[in-house]
Amino acid sequence: KVVGFDYNKNLINNLVSGKIHINEPNLLQKINKYKKNICFTNEIKNFAGCKIIFISSDVPTNIKGKSNLKLIKKDINKLKKKFSNKNLVIMSQVMPGFTESLNWDKNKLFHQVETLIFGKAYMRALKPERIILGVKNISNKINKDVLNFYKKFNCPIIKTNYKTSELIKISI
16 A cells, blocks of 8 residues: 655646656556555645655755755654654655754664666666665664565665765765
């Protein structure tokens, strides 16, 4: 089961009615095929049943390449108020040190490097070459819920610390 969230009500209504704004081959067919397992919503309360919450927001940058992290911080603070007991995986491009600076249980906080390519995003998400996961302490085991999720992809899981993961994401 997947909960797709966005604050934009029009975007959610379009997704619910099958209007996809993303040019990704076969995406609409896949959404229709699995629609009984997908909930598109703009209500944060719908995360209540989730074990893992992913944030993949674009981080705006100015003309000098400086990131504006205000929106992603605001989103994380809203999640913290209701869902601090959940696993949080940040997939956004953030500066090294961002994830570690968050006030979240570090055993439930991760930074994932994703390398999606427009036009191939769906297939790369389903069949990644590897999963690079930033964690607080690479000598600690990844918690059961998160590890069980990533094992389903049947590819190597590479643990790094948060800063290395964030730097890899920027480099890619």
